[in-house]
Amino acid sequence: MNNQNAIELRDIKKTYKNGALEVPVLHGINASVAHGEYVAIMGPSGSGKSTLMNLIGCLDRATSGTYILDGVDVSSLNDNELAEIRLKKLGFVFQGFNLLARTDAIKNVALPLFYAGIPQRKRNDAALAVLEQVGLADRAKHKPNELSGGQQQRVAIARALINDPAVLLADEPTGNLDTKTSDDILALFNKLYENGRTIIMVTHDEEVARHAKRIIRLRDGLIVSDGPSGA
């Protein structure tokens, strides 16, 4: 396990087809992320960082290349197999929180376990435990519209953590938050990193990226730099 990388990308290319028009977005990405790393992916808009994020998140497939996630080659899996990978190996945190409205925090957090076929009682126990980790155990019964932005993002992080994923993926996790709340969330990420969690974060904000230990910079579908953040 230890000599194996959490993520290995080999010559990943992605081309979108828009009718007869082919739009190449990624031109061959080679990178690997070891277990326990905290990586930020940066780049201006149009650089392909969102596309790369979707590929890493198994929401999309590369046009060519090999992607090995936690020892599994996921390059050629079908939709349902990718869903299974997302369920078992990945946790998502989005810019817009993406919690289910009118559904209380504990149910939101427990949702992945529902799809994993865990019985309700176990789901609730596990969800409460993760909410505890993010400091929101007392808000378990609150619905998203009864929570602040920072609290909603914490619930989203709890949801991403509940299946103990190999990789935690965060897409502009602080994009909708004020500075103070952003710092709280980033501190939470830091704590998770220190506990050994592998984190990959996409951001365009240098300030935010500096919290990661390593920064991969993209431009026009290629990696232009890859190195420690200096943090």
Place this chain on the structure above:
Amino acid sequence: MNRLLAYLEEAVASLWRNRVRSILTMLGMIIGSASIIAVFGISRAATSGINSTFASFGQSPVIIYVDNSQNYPQQAQIHYRDLAPVKAALGGSAASVMPIWQKTFAVSFGSTRDYVPVNPDSAYHSDGLKMAEGRRIDAQDVNSAARVCDITQDLATKFFGNRPAVGNFLRVNGGQYRVVGVFADIKGSFLNSIGGTSNLLVPYTTYHSDLTDAPMDFLAIYPTDPLRADAVGKVAIAALQHVHGRRAKYTMQNTADQLKIFTNVLSIVGLGLSVIGGVALVVAGIGIMNIMLVSVTERTREIGIRKAIGANRNDIALQFLMEAVLLSICGGGIGMALGLLTTIGAASLLSKQLGTLLIPYLLIVSIALIFSLLVGTVFGTYPALRAAAMDPIEALRS
């Protein structure tokens, strides 16, 4: 199972969030299901009532009467004296041959007097009529042309009040008749169809000797083998023609055939109305599909979130299918309740004419359930598949 229950919980919650819309969508299903159940239930109940009515006639006689379209119908009229040659011709193939007159006579007891339909009866009773007290007319009464009668409960009450009817005497057309029996409930019986609930039966021999010497209205023959009813009727007509000449024309009516035709008509009408109800169900199903498609579009983001979290196609499809089925089952269930109430109401009205009706509850419930399930599944599948096929990236971007 656990999982299905959880989906169900989700579906209930989601329908509850949009309750007005859910109820309006169900309305189509309610109306469709209610109309199918009501039509089906009532026609089945009525058929059972009509069948039991005919069954209480007992074995159906072949009825022979003069064809009035012939040139000299009076020459063909069936007289009491024709009974003997007809009986002789039929031999063992007829269990009973009886003349029928349908006349009304003055009947009185003390100062109570009324005109009452009087019918002939023989010793052959294939009907299921029960006596409240006393006995039916028997062979001895017939052979001796005794002045005895059986009466209905209504007549017993009218003439005798609280006094015992059996053993008492009624004056019928001037003669004294001893009451030997009172019928129990005759709802939905042969008597009922002739003269309502007031009826008086005397031996047919007495009817002829004391009440009338007019030709009979028709001849009733009970064939020994019900399946040979037509052949028996033809033999009887031939025997009558032998007496009245070849030109005398008679018509034969096989009541068993009539019953068949009647129930056929009823079932065709029921089927036709059920088809209309079926169309209503299809329309309701399209309504459900429409709303589910709207729901899928509205909840694109939710679908995206669920997929990103790890829901696969089946998970998403099942969730939306569950909602559609729940809509149709709830609508169908409410419709079934309404239809059942309508059926029970209609049956209680009809039972005044037809006697006890059987409502096929089990059949109704299972039909309603199966149809609701079918409509929900058929019309919920397309929206569910559309939801399942959504691209998670696109869905999250919405």
